[in-house]
Amino acid sequence: MSDGDSSQPRATPDLQLIGxxxxxxxxxxxxxxxxxxxDPVYGEAWNHSQTRSMLAMPLTHVLLLETVATSADAPGEPVGFAMTRRVADEEELLLIAVAPKWRQFGAATMLLNQVIDNARKAGVSRIHLEMRSNNPAVHLYSKFGFQTVGLRKDYYRGSDNHRFDALTLAIHL
Ligand SMILES: CC(C)(COP(=O)(O)OP(=O)(O)OC[C@H]1O[C@@H](n2cnc3c(N)ncnc32)[C@H](O)[C@@H]1OP(=O)(O)O)[C@@H](O)C(=O)NCCC(=O)NCCS
Structure with a gap:
């Protein structure tokens, strides 16, 4: 993602995907x-120990999007990530997230494009995910053709013990 003209000020830094x-x-x-x-209100985030355990599993993959380091004093900054788990020809998108300052800029689209591309190359036939039923992330998923295939009542527990339903979305590759 480069402006392609070094004589002009950059609107955005270069980004790189790291798998x-x-x-x-x-x-x-x-x-x-x-x-x-x-937002902790919805109970969707994982804590350090949950994340560490999932990352240690051999079937889990992380794709990280970060800014390209411009010097030793300006190292790459994490922008977003997608975490997936592949079992046979089925993949689960466990989490996708973009830091607030990088939203609405195509970062999640870059991540999801790469997740789908990698899955296709690995012979995956279907990707599925759970999403809080009122999460605006649905706009991102619909853009890629994900469709709702299930509902899990009270799947997420928010910070005040409030429960939120989850939708299961899936796409066939
Ligand atoms: C959902 C999330 C990953 C989207 O990241 P992003 O980098 O802003 O997404 P993109 O810029 O690639 O946008 C993709 C499309 O979704 C739309 N979109 C993204 N967030 C949206 C929102 N909050 N409301 C409406 N549309 C939204 C964009 O407009 C875009 O559509 P377009 O191409 O037609 O313009 C980000 O908002 C996020 O990290 N949310 C918190 C974590 C989360 O809920 N993750 C999903 C469940 S695991």
């Missing part, structure tokens, strides 16, 4: 984004 990170390298940037991205 194949070891759990110990992924946990820092993933938690950095997680803590900003999810």
């Amino acid at each position: 194949g990170l070891a759990a110990e390298d992924a946990i820092g940037p993933v938690m950095h984004i997680m803590q900003q991205a999810f």
Whole structure:
């Protein structure tokens, strides 16, 4: 994502997608984004120990989107991540999140495009996910053709013990 003309001021920095990170390298940037991205009211975010356990599983993959470092003093900044778990020819999108300052800029679209591309190349036939029923992230998923295939009552427990339903969405590749 480059403006392609170094003589002009940049509207946005270059971004890079990074896959194949070891759990110990992924946990820092993933938690950095997680803590900003999810409103605790809805109980969707994972804590450090849940995230660490999931990242340690061999079937879990993280795709990280970050700004490209411009110098030793300006290292890459985490922008967003997608976490998936693949079992045979089925993939679950466990989480996708973008830090608030990077929203509405195509970051989640970049992540999801890459998730789908990787899944296709690996022979995955279906991707599914759970999403809080009133989460505006539905706009992102519909853009990619995900459809609602199920409802889980009271799936999320929010910060005041309030329960929120989840929708199951899926796409066939
Ligand atoms: C959902 C989320 C990942 C979207 O990230 P993003 O980088 O802003 O998304 P994009 O810029 O790629 O937008 C993709 C499309 O969805 C739409 N969209 C994204 N967020 C939206 C919102 N809150 N309301 C309405 N539309 C929205 C965009 O307008 C865009 O559509 P367009 O291409 O027709 O303009 C981000 O808002 C987020 O991290 N939310 C909190 C975590 C979360 O709920 N994750 C999903 C469940 S795991």
